[in-house]
Amino acid sequence: MDTMTLRTFIALAQIKNFTKTAQQLFVAQSTVTNRIHDLEEEVGTPLFTRSRKQVDLTPAGQKFQVYAQRFIALEITALQDIQTSPVYAKKIQIGTTNTIYECHLQKRLRSFLQGKPSISLHVTISHTTDMLQKLQEGILDAVFSFSALFRDGYICRPYRTDALVLVCRADDTTYASGITKDDLQKIDYLFCNFALQGVGLYIQDLFPRHHRFPLEIDNSTKLPQYVAAGIGYTFLPRSLIEDDLLAGRLRAVPLLNFAPPKVDSYYITRSPSTVPQLLENCFFE
Secondary structure (H helix, E strand, O other): OOHHHHHHHHHHHHHOOHHHHHHHHOOOHHHHHHHHHHHHHHHOOOOEEEOOOOEEEOHHHHHHHHHHHHHHHHHHHHHHHHHOOOOOOEEEEEEEOHHHHHHHHHHHHHHHHHOOOOEEEEEEEOOHHHHHHHHHOOOOOEEEEOOOOOOOOEEEEEEEEEOEEEEEEOOOOOOOOOEOOHHHHHOOEEEEOOOOOHHHHHHHHOOOOOOOOOEEEOOHHHOHHHHHOOOOEEEEEHHHHHHHHHOOOEEEOOEOOOOOOOEEEEEEEEOOOOOOHHHHHHHHO
């Protein structure tokens, strides 16, 4: 089982057609067919179901796809680490959610890099489950997540606590004096599945199951521009929209008879940590 065969498998799983996969990889169709046949022989089970127009992953193929992608990612990381310029004494792989990156991390990393350290950074923005898996596989050195990981062999430290703020366009004075929990049913709410454990569940519980949202999105950093355009209201971490509030693009709506939970984030690394103290100091200063 070599990486070229695994890459062929991954490509076929995405494209679902032998001919188009061969064109994508610049090889003959028979090469793709032979690679997949040899792989299925080696694994000992069919990985694809075939039809006239396309192929689809079998349940075994779906499981194998996860491992194939991890193997290729590990290969890329290893090659990058070996080929890193000798100018840098160390290369650090960091994983973070997009919201934590936009709210907190980018400013600190920018400040750190302006000091021209002898550390090369590779930042991956992804979902928590994927990042924690890569941390345990040794692909990532540290993760910034909204989910804690309390397990032997890992260090988990609180990183930031954010207030959740209901915002609207600055010139929208409908609820200038405040809004009650019941009034939430009357507004056009832009829904973001925060995936923030209790916070996400709390927001879901604010609205009945039949409630319709004018917009649903899975990335909270994309919402401020919609709100600034007057399209609706939404809850966002204060640190994400602080500049918009100061610039007068958004307005915080006072909450009269309820308060949302805080948004907690965490810094997670293996023990002992492979992250230099200089970089950790940058994260927490």
